[in-house]
Amino acid sequence: MCTEVHAPAIEPVVVVSNERVAEGVSRIVLDAPRTAGAVEPGQFVHLRVSRHADFILRRPFSVHRARDGRIEILYQVVGLGTRALEDAVPDDVMDVIGPLGHGWHVPEGAHRALVVAGGLGAAPMGMLVERLAERGIDVTLAQGAPSAGRLLARELFDSLCSRAIVATDDGSAGLCGFVTVLSAEQLERDRPDMVYVCGPEPMQRIVAGQCASAGVPCQVSLERLMGCGIGACLSCVVITHDGLKRACVDGPVFDAADVVWDTGADPEGGR
């Protein structure tokens, strides 16, 4: 793992492009030299989409790729912030706080990795797969989406992974079913040294369970509603076996074995 840690900073960024890349998903490319040079795989930026809207909070986004002084973000329109983001055009100016958070850990001596991505969970996997490939690690990617048209970053993954297999809910590409079927098969067949997971939390929980049974270490990138993004406000807590952690600074990547997945039993209110 890269040992140099870059302190987060506020950086003004300029929109380079903003376009649809899959059904319901767009990619915005931002000119952000400082952040692009400092960000590690799995880290995120806290983006201030607009200064003139009635929504005030920043939005956290994984950095999908970082190159040539630019960062790429994949996003789905889900609310006010992403709707405003969709309207951004080249030369618009925004700002990010970044790079933030604790990213993916690539252990020394790893030979074989399984990357499991569900839906927009492909976003933090771009930089990861690039890093794994750089390190000469054999990568199998298992990717799931509702339909073929919603599979993300296919070209990047196909070019860098030894195997890239897919599952779709409607069977329009690959296996008809959940990506967790693929992850179970691959864990059995490939015996990876490390599994990396991002996607809807129930899917992450299932893959984490599969890894625990198989005795393979597993990292998950968790999503939470965030306020400050820098560890102060305690909005984005994750329940772990070592107490409450903050997704923004202790994560978003966690060792799956540390996460208390059964969140039906939250701590009692106000105590």
Add this chain to the structure above:
Amino acid sequence: MSSVDMRVRIGELELRNPVMTASGTFGSGREYADFFDLGRLGAVVTKGVSLEPWTGNPSPRIVETPSGMLNSIGLQNPGVEAFCAGDLAWLAQQDVPVIVNVVGHRADEYAAVAERLDGESAVDALEVNISCPNVDAGGMAFGTTCPAAAEVVRSVRAVTDKTLIVKLSPNVTDVTEIARAVEAEGADAVSLINTLLGMVIDTRTFRPVLPRGVGGLSGPAVRPVAVRMVWQVAQAIDVPVIGMGGITCPNDAAEFMLAGASAVAVGTANFIDPTTTVGVADGLERFCATRGIERVTDLVGAAWKNQ
């Protein structure tokens, strides 16, 4: 350079400028030290500290609202001992006055925390939080009746000579009554407003978004309410008022001071831009300089004093 005298006095505390942080929005300052020198602030007000560790509320803990947000953090904190060993030890190394926000479920818990902190030289003042809307026992329950507010302040006043600030809730019929009650028990200053009680219901699930139903509304949306309450309280009591509620820029801070605040705090805006506090401090100095105002204290209450 500007010759504006930016110093203000709150109880025994002299601040280099009137801009502080609002409790709960700034951690203990460590997270913000990456972005600017904390020594440029009037004071750091820490997150709430209780006698024992509190785990806070279930997620989700925040929801965005028009020009604001609701929070239901629930005063998660590691307890006063861990606070002293960790965050306070770090803050003691910084060149900035430290005001510790104190919370409790009962009056004697507030007093126990205050007594523990009384022995810490790094603590310059205490802010007694009788206004958090996100806990079942204590918090706002103490800040909405005069006898309960008085009881907490009396019990804390009995164990410390440090400057005592009492943070007031806006969720009352007449905030000036509570302000008078805590002043009578020896509060050196009051701070207001804490968050306004609010709720957001998810129209897809038919349920409140926050697990406790209610949360505390903050951000620019609450500013006119806060300015009005500072205006009322500043004219009702003799001790200084620390004004807060939706401050995002120097002009907002000036507005609070004109309403009668001797100092101001920046809260939710720290989440939007972590450097908001220093921007407000520098801008407030420019605000005075360009108007030929020599002392920032000249702003205090000018909206009603000069009528």
